[in-house]
Amino acid sequence: MVSTIEVSEIHKAYGAVKAVDGVSLEVEAGEFFGILGPNGAGKTTTLEIIEGLRQADAGQVRLFGSSPWPRNSAVLPRIGVQLQASSFFERLTAREQIRTFASLYGVGPKKADEMLDVVGLSDKADTRAEKLSGGQMQRLSIACALVHDPELVFLDEPTAALDPQARRNLWDLLRAINTQGRTIVLTTHYMDEAEILCDRVAIMDRGKILQSGPPAELVRGLDAATHIAIETGVLPVEEARRMFDGTVEVDDDGVSLTFVTRTPAPVLATLAERNALRGLSVRGATLEDVFLNLTGREYRA
Amino acid sequence: MNRGFVSLSRAMLLGFVRDRTALFFTILFPLMFLALFGGLLKNQGVSRSQVVEVGQVAVLDQLPADAKAEISKVLDVTKMADPAKALDAVRKGDYAAAIEQQGDQVVVRYSAADLVRAGTVRGIMESLVQQSNLALAGTPPRLKLNSEQVEDKSLTAIQFVTPGLLGWAIATGATFGAAMTLVTWREKRILRRLRLSPVSIGSVIGARVGVSIGVALVQTAIFLGVGLLPYFGLKLSSYWWMSIPVILVGTLSFLSIGLLAGAWAKTQEAANVIAQLVVLPMAFLSGSFFPLDSAPKWLQTVAQIFPLRHLNQAMLDVMVRGKGPEAVLPQMGILAGFAIVVTALAAWLFRWDDV
Ligand SMILES: Nc1ncnc2c1ncn2[C@@H]1O[C@H](COP(=O)(O)OP(=O)(O)OP(=O)(O)O)[C@@H](O)[C@H]1O
Numbered sequence: 169m170v171s172t173i174e175v176s177e178i179h180k181a182y183g184a185v186k187a188v189d190g191v192s193l194e195v196e197a198g199e200f201f202g203i204l205g206p207n208g209a210g211k212t213t214t215l216e217i218i219e220g221l222r223q224a225d226a227g228q229v230r231l232f233g234s235s236p237w238p239r240n241s242a243v244l245p246r247i248g249v250q251l252q253a254s255s256f257f258e259r260l261t262a263r264e265q266i267r268t269f270a271s272l273y274g275v276g277p278k279k280a281d282e283m284l285d286v287v288g289l290s291d292k293a294d295t296r297a298e299k300l301s302g303g304q305m306q307r308l309s310i311a312c313a314l315v316h317d318p319e320l321v322f323l324d325e326p327t328a329a330l331d332p333q334a335r336r337n338l339w340d341l342l343r344a345i346n347t348q349g350r351t352i353v354l355t356t357h358y359m360d361e362a363e364i365l366c367d368r369v370a371i372m373d374r375g376k377i378l379q380s381g382p383p384a385e386l387v388r389g390l391d392a393a394t395h396i397a398i399e400t401g402v403l404p405v406e407e408a409r410r411m412f413d414g415t416v417e418v419d420d421d422g423v424s425l426t427f428v429t430r431t432p433a434p435v436l437a438t439l440a441e442r443n444a445l446r447g448l449s450v451r452g453a454t455l456e457d458v459f460l461n462l463t464g465r466e467y468r469a
Numbered sequence: 470m471n472r473g474f475v476s477l478s479r480a481m482l483l484g485f486v487r488d489r490t491a492l493f494f495t496i497l498f499p500l501m502f503l504a505l506f507g508g509l510l511k512n513q514g515v516s517r518s519q520v521v522e523v524g525q526v527a528v529l530d531q532l533p534a535d536a537k538a539e540i541s542k543v544l545d546v547t548k549m550a551d552p553a554k555a556l557d558a559v560r561k562g563d564y565a566a567a568i569e570q571q572g573d574q575v576v577v578r579y580s581a582a583d584l585v586r587a588g589t590v591r592g593i594m595e596s597l598v599q600q601s602n603l604a605l606a607g608t609p610p611r612l613k614l615n616s617e618q619v620e621d622k623s624l625t626a627i628q629f630v631t632p633g634l635l636g637w638a639i640a641t642g643a644t645f646g647a648a649m650t651l652v653t654w655r656e657k658r659i660l661r662r663l664r665l666s667p668v669s670i671g672s673v674i675g676a677r678v679g680v681s682i683g684v685a686l687v688q689t690a691i692f693l694g695v696g697l698l699p700y701f702g703l704k705l706s707s708y709w710w711m712s713i714p715v716i717l718v719g720t721l722s723f724l725s726i727g728l729l730a731g732a733w734a735k736t737q738e739a740a741n742v743i744a745q746l747v748v749l750p751m752a753f754l755s756g757s758f759f760p761l762d763s764a765p766k767w768l769q770t771v772a773q774i775f776p777l778r779h780l781n782q783a784m785l786d787v788m789v790r791g792k793g794p795e796a797v798l799p800q801m802g803i804l805a806g807f808a809i810v811v812t813a814l815a816a817w818l819f820r821w822d823d824v
């Protein structure tokens with residue numbers, strides 16, 4: 169069976185800027201794949217080359233086994249795309265927008281209205297697209313990408329402008345779509361989002377994929393420290409330092425007292441014994457740490 | 470393919486009717502000119518009409534001196550003895566009409582080649598006859614010819630103002646429509662989004678052509694409707710319907726200009742300026758605002774490069790001059806050829822997006 173997406177060694181330069189510098193990846197049917205990276209990493213460029221919006225300078229792209237460039241009308245009905253910058257017809261309401269897009273795929277108005285409801289825009293149906301808030305536009309744009317039930321969905325920073333509630337709703341929606349067997353490729357700046365949603369992620373920086381794999385595996389391979397925090401004032405800092413003989417890094421920032429350790433179990437046990445667990449939080453290594461480890465730079469989206 | 474065409478046409482049409490500025494400049498603004506020209510010029514004559522007086526025509530010859538002077542402002546009377554010769558001259562187009570008096574009957578013979586002039590002459594003669602009838606009935610003869618009465622019925626500027634301004638309106642609508650759609654859709658990334666949907670380029674262009682033609686037909690209906698109001702008194706000749714196919718090819722040629730401007734320009738502002746720079750001079754040099762008859766020969770020759778010139782000529786021919794359908798075929802050919810060449814150029818320059 170052919171993979172849904174096969175990309176080998178694609179390159180794209182804008183003048184001296186190597187936007188994409190030798191990217192290879194493969195996405196199987198039904199997978200939830202994430203591309204992670206800071207601004208300018210080349211995520212959008214990579215995605216647009218795969219979609220067939222841009223031509224790679226070198227390398228090969230296969231989408232359902234055939235090339236998306238130049239415009240390949242056989243694959244177009246099978247993909248749904250949300251571009252990073254929203255694109256709407258002028259002076260049309262939200263409902264008219266999605267109905268127009270739906271009809272381009274032969275989908276009726278009823279399904280279009282349902283989709284509007286799914287992204288929570290029913291009460292904004294008669295508002296012109298240019299008068300929607302940033303997050304509402306984003307949701308409309310996602311709805312337009314999903315309205316024809318595509319087999320493969322490309323989402324470029326779908327949660328960028330969303331409030332926490334809308335973000336969670338979208339996660340649920342995307343999970344549901346993925347459970348139906350559809351393939352999703354998204355880009356994001358948010359490490360937590362990638363960890364929660366994706367089966368596999370590729371971490372990108374400066375046009376290259378640094379590492380890829382299931383998020384849990386990447387984190388495990390890291391052997392990073394665990395951060396244990398309790399409320400400041402429960403324990404004096406000096407006493408905490410003494411408790412662990414300096415084997416554990418202790419820090420108090422005035423809000424929480426944090427222990428950084430590679431052996432969290434005895435630390436937790438000791439704290440429990442002293443009944444000093446008020447405001448406890450335990451944070452293991454995250455993709456953020458993976459990024460830090462890979463690039464030597466703090467991850468700043 | 471078909472469904473794309475329908476829904477894109479709808480989207481474009483809604484975008485247009487909700488755009489107050491576009492509506493104003495494609496419909497209301499030209500209409501204001503029509504009301505202005507049609508109303509103001511109502512009492513103003515076209516140049517003198519040349520007529521032949523065959524033998525003696527009492528209503529002309531026996532006019533008081535000051536009335537004669539008044540009449541000579543609008544009629545250039547040449548005397549001829551031979552009726553056959555006179556008719557021949559009218560047929561050739563040397564004169565607008567031949568006037569003869571047989572007993573109590575004043576006969577005006579005119580050619581359909583120029584209905585405006587023929588109408589002018591007829592109107593003047595009618596009022597003269599009426600006046601002399603009044604005089605014979607014993608009413609004191611008016612010493613001065615009431616010029617209003619004469620000109621009201623005859624010299625209707627509306628006849629040439631309507632086709633010209635309609636041509637300008639259509640040129641504005643189609644050129645700006647195509648240019649702005651292309652640039653705005655590119656700028657707003659709708660073209661890139663459409664590129665990723667299974668809609669054919671043919672549907673996208675077809676939708677634009679369809680909407681523009683629809684707009685042009687609505688403009689035509691409104692202009693003729695207003696012109697035909699009794700106040701303006703437009704009189705259409707019998708082959709006026711032939712102006713519809715003429716308008717269709719004309720619209721295509723303006724669309725091609727708009728597509729070219731839209732393919733070339735990067736921003737809405739640039740597209741706007743380019744379209745403006747083409748449409749306004751074109752409208753002036755194509756006789757949309759005033760007839761070019763008195764313009765220098767070289768200017769008239771230069772004006773031939775503008776599709777609007779040919780559209781205006783063709784519309785005048787079939788709407789008011791009473792020419793037959795076959796008379797405008799050459800102009801339609803020129804318009805179609807223009808559209809094909811310029812569209813090909815635009816297709817060659819076409820870009821889905823800016824990058
Ligand atoms: N059309 C273009 N012309 C010139 N340079 C470009 C163009 N598009 C992208 N670039 C450059 O290519 C690099 C990668 O851009 P890209 O948009 O792929 O980044 P990204 O990972 O999507 O970033 P972001 O998170 O900000 O969306 C950047 O340095 C950008 O400046």
Ligand SMILES: [Mg+2]
Binds near residue numbers: 211212213252324
């Ligand atoms: Mg991007």
